[in-house]
Amino acid sequence: MSGAGRAVLAGLALTLPFWLPNPYFLHVAIMAGIFGVLALSLNLLLGYTGQLSLGHAAFFGIGAYASALLTLRLEWSFWLALPAAVALAALAGWLIGRLALKLRGAYFVLVTISFAGVVALVSVNWMELTNGPLGLPGVPAPTLGPWSLRGKPAYYYLVLAAVLLASLVCRRLVHSRIGRAFVALRENEPLAESVGVDVTHYLVLAAVVSAAMAGLAGSLYAHYTRFVSPEVFLFSYTVTMVIMVVAGGKGTLAGPLVGALIFTVLPEALRAVVSWQWQMLAYGVLLILLVVFLPRGIVPAIAAWRVRQAP
Amino acid sequence: MARAAGTLTLAVRDLAVRFGGVAALAGVSFDVHPGTITSVIGPNGAGKTTAFNAITGYLAPTRGRIEYDGSPLTGLRPSAIAARGIVRTFQRTSVFPALTVADNVMIGLHLRGVAGLVDVTLRRRRLAAEESRLAREADGILDFVGLGRRRGERASELPYGEQRLVELAVALGARPRLLLLDEPGAGMTTAEKTTVTDLIYRIRDQATTVLLVEHDMRMVMSISDAVIVLNHGRVIAAGTPAAIQAHPDVIRAYLGSAGDRA
Ligand SMILES: Nc1ncnc2c1ncn2[C@@H]1O[C@H](COP(=O)(O)OP(=O)(O)O)[C@@H](O)[C@H]1O
Ligand SMILES: [Mg+2]
Numbered sequence: 001m002s003g004a005g006r007a008v009l010a011g012l013a014l015t016l017p018f019w020l021p022n023p024y025f026l027h028v029a030i031m032a033g034i035f036g037v038l039a040l041s042l043n044l045l046l047g048y049t050g051q052l053s054l055g056h057a058a059f060f061g062i063g064a065y066a067s068a069l070l071t072l073r074l075e076w077s078f079w080l081a082l083p084a085a086v087a088l089a090a091l092a093g094w095l096i097g098r099l100a101l102k103l104r105g106a107y108f109v110l111v112t113i114s115f116a117g118v119v120a121l122v123s124v125n126w127m128e129l130t131n132g133p134l135g136l137p138g139v140p141a142p143t144l145g146p147w148s149l150r151g152k153p154a155y156y157y158l159v160l161a162a163v164l165l166a167s168l169v170c171r172r173l174v175h176s177r178i179g180r181a182f183v184a185l186r187e188n189e190p191l192a193e194s195v196g197v198d199v200t201h202y203l204v205l206a207a208v209v210s211a212a213m214a215g216l217a218g219s220l221y222a223h224y225t226r227f228v229s230p231e232v233f234l235f236s237y238t239v240t241m242v243i244m245v246v247a248g249g250k251g252t253l254a255g256p257l258v259g260a261l262i263f264t265v266l267p268e269a270l271r272a273v274v275s276w277q278w279q280m281l282a283y284g285v286l287l288i289l290l291v292v293f294l295p296r297g298i299v300p301a302i303a304a305w306r307v308r309q310a311p
Numbered sequence: 312m313a314r315a316a317g318t319l320t321l322a323v324r325d326l327a328v329r330f331g332g333v334a335a336l337a338g339v340s341f342d343v344h345p346g347t348i349t350s351v352i353g354p355n356g357a358g359k360t361t362a363f364n365a366i367t368g369y370l371a372p373t374r375g376r377i378e379y380d381g382s383p384l385t386g387l388r389p390s391a392i393a394a395r396g397i398v399r400t401f402q403r404t405s406v407f408p409a410l411t412v413a414d415n416v417m418i419g420l421h422l423r424g425v426a427g428l429v430d431v432t433l434r435r436r437r438l439a440a441e442e443s444r445l446a447r448e449a450d451g452i453l454d455f456v457g458l459g460r461r462r463g464e465r466a467s468e469l470p471y472g473e474q475r476l477v478e479l480a481v482a483l484g485a486r487p488r489l490l491l492l493d494e495p496g497a498g499m500t501t502a503e504k505t506t507v508t509d510l511i512y513r514i515r516d517q518a519t520t521v522l523l524v525e526h527d528m529r530m531v532m533s534i535s536d537a538v539i540v541l542n543h544g545r546v547i548a549a550g551t552p553a554a555i556q557a558h559p560d561v562i563r564a565y566l567g568s569a570g571d572r573a
Contacts, residue, residue, distance in 0.1 A: 172432055176441075183414075188406070191406070191407065194399055196390050196394050197421050209428070
């Protein structure tokens with residue numbers, strides 16, 4: 001994207017609560033941001049290392065529960081609970097990375113699904129800790145000094161900061177030997193090994209960073225909705241993330257954010273105009289059209305189009 | 312480069328590899344001396360690629376020892392062996408297909424960088440310095456193999472001969488002290504083979520030992536300091552090119568039957 005285009009986008013994002021003060025629209029923007037972090041996180045694994053994690057909601061849920069429990073039970077500040085939630089999710093990512101060390105493709109997918117299944121079961125059945133299916137109400141809103149970040153405009157800026165941070169980390173990674181090692185693992189593993197890329201090390205590293213980001217999104221979600229229940233582990237969250245990454249353009253920096261924006265705003269927009277059944281149908285048709293006409297995703301398609309336009 | 316005698320030698324001792332009932336290697340011993348171009352020849356199925364796979368950690372030998380610079384390589388992962396300075400290419404063309412030629416070489420330079428997660432996320436200057444240093448090294452390597460003008464093209468879109476050069480450039484990125492080339496000239500035109508032969512000389516002159524598997528006898532006999540002949544998983548002869556060409560077993564087992572495919 002050109003420098004001017006980027007400046008306009010940044011300006012729009014920074015001033016959004018002023019020109020879009022409607023709380024419902026701000027809510028959609030906040031959810032788009034939280035899903036943006038999730039999509040960036042999944043993209044590190046799916047887009048760069050080429051490994052599909054279908055248990056990604058587990059890291060999101062672990063972040064959400066960790067942050068909720070630390071603030072509710074131990075009365076930690078949000079600003080301590082957030083990094084702790086990130087660290088705990090990262091630890092879970094490390095575990096999965098170690099477990100899946102030698103597994104690729106379908107087997108990797110199975111391990112991640114099973115892991116998410118186990119964590120969800122724990123959240124339902126460990127009543128003393130998680131309150132089971134009833135969930136944890138009353139998760140406190142973050143405060144910053146004397147100010148509460150309970151209002152939607154303030155929370156929007158918090159989420160925006162998280163999106164920027166996650167994007168920055170992804171950008172730096174991708175333009176370094178670490179990101180190249182991820183891609184090498186996706187493109188040709190034996191060749192990567194032959195020039196000294198310790199592929200298992202980098203698979204674990206990708207899982208850790210990815211899980212940490214998902215944990216960040218989970219914490220932000222918990223303190224935004226102020227309620228956490230086993231619903232955070234729903235498979236449909238993972239499916240939504242996968243759709244966002246694939247539709248936006250996996251293995252690109254902007255793709256997951258574009259996908260997150262479209263697939264958060266679109267269902268909301270559809271809900272406003274048509275009934276539930278038609279929503280699902282429209283959603284399905286759009287997905288099929290995207291897969292058929294833009295198989296590599298929206299962002300790569302735009303990039304290819306711009307290359308053709310330039311003489 | 313002056314090196315003490317006996318160091319940086321690859322020593323293969325009694326190496327055996329079985330695939331089910333097939334003995335791909337049945338107790339092979341040889342040395343590769345530093346600073347040489349050493350070739351391994353033998354008919355198809357003789358066990359040449361299997362030997363490369365065992366030396367570089369891609370498969371675990373059934374029996375035997377492999378030592379480099381006096382310490383064992385057996386049991387190490389391929390990436391750890393690469394870190395010891397031993398890098399191989401593959402018989403079937405192997406590149407990072409979706410990436411540009413320059414990015415292929417940048418991956419090859421993995422061991423030339425040090426940036427870890429902390430540098431990448433928190434030390435912007437250090438990362439930028441490393442990236443520009445690596446990009447310069449990549450340019451140097453691309454010029455060396457003659458792919459400077461191809462740097463921005465996708466590896467998969469290059470013609471076959473140039474893809475093999477990309478592969479070589481990727482391997483050189485790791486700055487090997489010992490480079491194992493598995494049929495680098497296979498399927499190439501005579502002109503391309505001349506280019507590769509010339510490159511192998513220049514690689515050797517940069518203090519890299521070369522272990523070469525090649526079917527083109529003209530190429531092997533002209534550039535090798537030493538030749539090892541494998542047949543049915545055994546070494547049937549080893550020596551200078553002249554000695555090998557005159558060896559009756561070699562003529563019978565290899566040159567006589569399989570013939571010179573050049
Ligand atoms: N992965 C494998 N599984 C089973 N047999 C193999 C495998 N790799 C090689 N072989 C067998 O081992 C023998 C040696 O093969 P190879 O080392 O590729 O020979 P060369 O490179 O000299 O042509 C052949 O008989 C081949 O069929
Ligand atoms: Mg072979």
